[in-house]
Amino acid sequence: MNNGPDDAAEKHQLLASVALDLKHAARDRARTVTNKASFLAVSAGVLITAALTYAWTLKDWSTALPLIAAVISLGFASYAMRPEPAEETSLEELTDLFFESKAKTVDLQDHLLKSYKAVIRSREDATRKNSKAVRAGYILLLVAGLSLTILFIVDQALKG
Numbered sequence: 001m002n003n004g005p006d007d008a009a010e011k012h013q014l015l016a017s018v019a020l021d022l023k024h025a026a027r028d029r030a031r032t033v034t035n036k037a038s039f040l041a042v043s044a045g046v047l048i049t050a051a052l053t054y055a056w057t058l059k060d061w062s063t064a065l066p067l068i069a070a071v072i073s074l075g076f077a078s079y080a081m082r083p084e085p086a087e088e089t090s091l092e093e094l095t096d097l098f099f100e101s102k103a104k105t106v107d108l109q110d111h112l113l114k115s116y117k118a119v120i121r122s123r124e125d126a127t128r129k130n131s132k133a134v135r136a137g138y139i140l141l142l143v144a145g146l147s148l149t150i151l152f153i154v155d156q157a158l159k160g
Contacts, residue, residue, distance in 0.1 A: 008106060009105075009106075012106065012109040012110075012113070015113055016109065016112060016113060016116070019113055019116035019117065019120070020116065022116075022120050023116055023119055023120050023123075026119075026120050026123040026124050026127065027123060029123075029124075029127050030084075030123055030126065030127045030130070033080060033127055033130045033131045033134055034080065034081055034130070036080075036134050037076075037077045037080035037081045037130065037133075037134050037137070038077070038081065040073060040074075040076070040077040040080075040134055040137045040138060040141060041074055041077035041078065041081070043073075043141055044070045044071070044073040044074035044077060044137070044141055044144070045074065047066065047070040047073075047141065047144045047145060047148065048067060048070045048071060048074065050066075050148060051063045051066045051067040051070060051144070051148055052067065054148065054151070054152065055067065058155065062151055062155075063148065063151060065143075065144075065147045066143075066144040066145070066147040066148035066151065067144075069140045069141070069143040069144035069147065070140070070141065070144040072137075072140050073137040073138070073140040073141045073144060074137075075137075076133040076134065076136050076137030076140065077133075077134065077137050079130070079133045080130035080131075080133040080134045080137070084122075084123075084126050087118055087119045087122040087123075088115065088119050089111070089112070089115040094108070094111075094112075097111065098111070
């Protein structure tokens, strides 16, 4: 088994390749959650409009539950779509640290791997929090839609 400099370079190359793939996968998962949050925001907006329009015709507070649930749902969607701070190593930082220094290539590779690890962890943590917010928002959207539908059916039954 080879444990010399070539083996270390091959390990770094393999780890960097895998880390880059994981970083891209984390970015794709984050985009999926953001897309779902966007749909949630639009749907909540539609329900808010419907609840307000219906409240205008009823002239009472019976639409408060669907309206409040839809507004909170929109809040969860907004939370999930907020911009995340950049965690990536900048080119300027890398050149300042390594370009004119006496650091070895292996030091740069170690730094890059640690940077990828931090970025992946940060993205995964943010995606996990955002997906919980989107999930809660969809539950509230369901509550808003069902309660508005039930309210409409009851109102029509009483009028009929």
